[in-house]
Amino acid sequence: MRCAGRTVAQTTLAVMLSMVASMSLADGISTSVSGYGTVGGTFTSDGNYAYFHNETEFNGASNSFDVGLDSRIGVQAVVSFDSQWSVTAQELAKLRGNSKFDPATEWLFAQYQPDSDLKLRLGRVVLPVFLLSDTINVGYAAPWFNAPNDVYYAVPYEYLDGGQVLWQHSLGPFQLGLEGTYGETDATLELAGTQVIAKSKSTFDVAVSLSWRNLLVRYAETRLNSATTVLESATTTLSLAVHDRFHCAGLQYDDGKALLMSEWIKRDEDNLVGFNKPFAEDTGWYVAAGWHFGKFTPLASYSVLNITSSIVQSAARYGSWGASLRYDVVRNVDLKLQVNRAQAGDSAYWVVANPSSNERVNVYSFGADFVF
């Protein structure tokens, strides 16, 4: 995939438009439009610490209630030309980088589905590293307000421009799923006040999942090959080639009453040439358990981040607690409250972590999710 990211998206759009133009409405084209959103915010118990979801958010939410960080709205259109060919487009407006509330394309792909098991996609897809990566912005689909940071902060890339193959097959009571994604992506992040531009080429992700009734297990391997540019000052830049390998195992059980979710991820890297250390390496996991009491779903979680000594961090281990409550107001609107108790040194939580402090800081979030 030699063309730039935007070019792939534009090509897909052009293909979509030409397909629309070449087919008349009488051919049975169907369009379905839907959307999702979240209105809510976050604040922390200590003004020295600003919470973020990952390093693509530069300012974070501190001890005054911030609605920018968690509010977002997405709209999706699926145009089906027949039972095999379709185009899916999803635009999402949310805060990106330095306090800009920007719309951007999350998904834009043409899909060919030769039979009910196989889907071939070309265009932009969300990079599905973790169990819930592909719906991380769809608050209504999740039991919590914010997914556990100790796992979900680790990948700054959201999408991939390239191709994707999805295969799902029923084997008696089991459902087997295979997923392969290949392409390129980029992201702008900030590490302790320093801007970093990362572009990953030849990125790929393979995942296998198996579900049986209410139980789902998934394992995914992701390779990122990031040309990383650290903007040290207006005139000095440092260029690094970072090769990340993500190994992720996830489990989800939901029988309509009990809810159990857990993920374990490990990021390892080759040592950087000339440094004899990786750029960033860590292991994270969480366990979350909840119960559906009618319209209420309380959930408790515990997550851990184990950091290996690297260029950007010293070795450390952090643990954080979380509790959330979901209330389903009506069929397509929920209200959520969440409290997380995280350590001041945990870089998965804070824009500027303080590794020398053992202090615990609370993160309070509340808001409403909706789908339409």
Place this chain on the structure above:
Amino acid sequence: MHRRIKSLCLSLALGLMLAGPALAGELVVVMGPGAGPITKDQLADVYLGRSNTLKPLDLPESNGLRDQFYKRVTDRDAAQVKALWSRIIFTGQGQPPKELPDAAAVKKAVAADPRMVGYMDKSDADASVKVVLSLH
């Protein structure tokens, strides 16, 4: 004011009377005439988007049978089902079960396509379809 309360009570009572027979009725799952039996677990997989072996049909959200069906088959209420489908819809993996206006439309659809499956009150099922599962 008094009158308004009275009329509200009356319409509530009327609503309950109308909803009553539907709530107490027996739900049946129907497919085309040549179909074999289906288990509750298989049906839950189909209606929660976990299996693509069959094409599920829904009744409108305003129809009380719909919530009853999901409660009995999947042990989930409407919001839980919607949350599960949100994950499927917003990853472009699929669309929720096709919604048809009433039992007559469901009968017509399942009779025409052997991969379609629907549900209705037992009294609505006739010889044009085959009952593949009864939900008491």
